[in-house]
Amino acid sequence: xxxxxxxxxxVNTAEARAxxxxxxxxxxxxxxxxxxxxxxxxxxxxxxxxxxxxAAVVVLSYPDLQPLAAAVARRPxxxxxxxxxxxxxxxxxLLDAMGRLEVTPDVxxxxxQGIAHPRRFGIACHLGVTLDLPAVGVAKSRLVxxxxxxxxxxxxxxxxxxxxxxxGVVLRTRTGVKPLYISPGHRVTMADSVRLVLGCxxxxxxxxxxxxxxxxxxxxxxxxxxxxxxxDTAAAVYR
DNA sequence: GCGACAG
DNA sequence: ATCTTGTCGC
Numbered sequence: 281x282x283x284x285x286x287x288x289x290x291v292n293t294a295e296a297r298a299x300x301x302x303x304x305x306x307x308x309x310x311x312x313x314x315x316x317x318x319x320x321x322x323x324x325x326x327x328x329x330x331x332x333x334x335a336a337v338v339v340l341s342y343p344d345l346q347p348l349a350a351a352v353a354r355r356p357x358x359x360x361x362x363x364x365x366x367x368x369x370x371x372x373x374l375l376d377a378m379g380r381l382e383v384t385p386d387v388x389x390x391x392x393q394g395i396a397h398p399r400r401f402g403i404a405c406h407l408g409v410t411l412d413l414p415a416v417g418v419a420k421s422r423l424v425x426x427x428x429x430x431x432x433x434x435x436x437x438x439x440x441x442x443x444x445x446x447x448g449v450v451l452r453t454r455t456g457v458k459p460l461y462i463s464p465g466h467r468v469t470m471a472d473s474v475r476l477v478l479g480c481x482x483x484x485x486x487x488x489x490x491x492x493x494x495x496x497x498x499x500x501x502x503x504x505x506x507x508x509x510x511x512d513t514a515a516a517v518y519r
Numbered sequence: 520g521c522g523a524c525a526g
Numbered sequence: 527a528t529c530t531t532g533t534c535g536c
Contacts, residue, residue: 324526326527361527363524370526392525402525423525456536461525498527526527 290358296368300401306409307395309464312387312472313414316342319480320385321489322377322407324370325497326357333357335373336496338489339385343479345488345507350496351380363423364398367406374407387414387468387476389489393423394463394473396440396448408466415465416473417448418490422461430459435478449474457485482507 291299319342324335338350353376359369370392393402394417402423408415422440427450430438434455440448440463448463451474464473480487486494488507495503502511 324527326526330527361526363526366525397525417525419525421525424523 291368293362293365296359296362296365297399300365300399300406303406303409304399304401307401307405307466309395309469310467312468312476316386316476318342318348318383318385319345319476319489320381320388321480321487321491321493322374322388323391323490323493323497324373325494327354330357333370333373334497335370335377336493337374337377337381337388338492338496338502339381339383340480340489340492340506342386345480345482346509347492347502347506347511349381349383350492350502351377351382352496352500353377353380366392367401367403370403371406371410375410378411385413387416388465389416389418389477389480389487390465391418391420391490391493393417393419393461394448394465396423396425396442396461396463398424400447402463402465404463404465412466414467414472416468416476417461417463417465418477418487419461419463420458420486422450425461432456437474446470451477453477453481453485453487454483460485 390404394404404415404417425440427438430436436452438450
């Protein structure tokens with residue numbers, strides 16, 4: 281897919297926060313365009329003791345969740361991990377990978393927060409706004425906000441609040457596992473976000489999109505099975 | 520000053 | 527995120 285200008289050059293943490301305050305005005309939480317037929321998942325891993333960032337993006341058919349395409353990209357790591365500024369560390373490599381994609385997804389599920397962020401601008405917002413693509417934040421742990429314990433059953437939910445503002449949903453994707461922190465990133469509603477995550481989830485805690493992206497980013501290959509089906513590596517090409 | 524803190 | 531083997535539980 282066509283990815284426009286790179287991302288911000290080397291910035292310091294103060295500048296990064298200022299950029300977030302500026303870009304947050306571009307976030308639009310509106311109904312996700314329908315129908316959704318292609319869902320992407322993105323994730324990053326590191327090599328050379330963190331010196332190199334490896335990003336992966338996969339595209340699955342929806343709601344079938346069968347592999348359609350994927351892309352991987354590597355580039356020097358130029359920003360440290362700072363809570364609240366994750367996108368400045370991972371987005372450059374992710375955009376490189378997105379640029380190598382042959383097909384354009386209808387929505388992207390990101391590994392990290394959407395608006396459930398101190399400045400309401402997590403990595404899902406940054407990626408979504410940058411590509412003007414619908415994006416959802418799917419985090420494995422909490423960054424900000426308070427919540428009750430969601431019911432211990434698949435689909436169990438609890439509202440994630442920052443004061444009196446709802447910034448996300450704490451979602452149990454399967455019985456007996458730690459819940460995920462879901463929040464809109466761009467061009468999706470809170471309800472769309474939960475629906476899409478559940479729609480992409482099968483037998484594991486993480487949605488299939490995230491599982492595939494993580495597998496490609498850290499192991500360099502697809503999982504043996506996606507949504508319960510053996511993967512046809514030949515059809516799911518990537519470069 | 521003392522914790523908390525996506526990946 | 528990453529360094530790393532076995533092990534407890536459904």
